[in-house]
Amino acid sequence: MKITFNNTEYEVRVSEQKLPPEIKSQWLEALRSGKFPQGKHRLCTRNLIKQYCCLGVLSHIQGRLTQSGYDGTTDTVLCHDNPLHWVNDVRMVDSFQVITLIGLNDNDMPFTQIADIIEHAL
Numbered sequence: 001m002k003i004t005f006n007n008t009e010y011e012v013r014v015s016e017q018k019l020p021p022e023i024k025s026q027w028l029e030a031l032r033s034g035k036f037p038q039g040k041h042r043l044c045t046r047n048l049i050k051q052y053c054c055l056g057v058l059s060h061i062q063g064r065l066t067q068s069g070y071d072g073t074t075d076t077v078l079c080h081d082n083p084l085h086w087v088n089d090v091r092m093v094d095s096f097q098v099i100t101l102i103g104l105n106d107n108d109m110p111f112t113q114i115a116d117i118i119e120h121a122l
Contacts, residue, residue, distance in 0.1 A: 001013075001014065001120075001121070003117075005104060005107060005109050005113075006107045006108060006109075010100050010103060010104060012097075012100055012117055013097060013100075013121065014121045015097065015121060015122055018122060019118075019122045023058075024118070024119075024122065026061050027057065027058050027061060027115075027118065028115045028118060028119055030057050030060070030061045031054060031057055031111040031114060031115040031118070032111065032112055032115050036052045036057050036060070036111065037049050037050065037051045037052065038051060038052065038053075038054075038105070038108075038110070038111055039051025039052055039053055040105065040106045040108075041053070042056070043055060043056035043059055043065065044059075044060070046068075053102070053105050053106070054101055054102075054104075054105045054111060054114050055101065055102065055105075057111070097121065097122065101114060101117070101118070104117070
């Protein structure tokens with residue numbers, strides 16, 4: 001499936017191997033909750049308002065996001081530093097999906113729309 005957002009075209013592959021249902025439902029609920037201000041390029045920023053990338057939300061709900069904004073299982077703070085970590089961790093089929101989510105997030109696609117893509121494709 002191809003989508004265009006902010007004049008950029010993205011290909012979203014539908015995975016045959018879906019996310020584990022519990023992880024998926026928690027992530028979708030968190031993204032749609034409005035409780036997480038959206039940020040860019042980092043899992044979590046600690047400026048005046050704490051902001052999260054869509055992958056930072058996942059790290060937070062799994063209890064791995066440290067106070068310094070790092071993922072607790074790696075030294076990753078930037079979302080695009082180590083997409084293969086995310087592939088292995090949440091059992092996504094390939095890093096292409098993770099990179100697509102990062103691109104959509106960093107180009108200001110709202111979490112609610114990202115959640116719709118995750119629900120459909122993962």
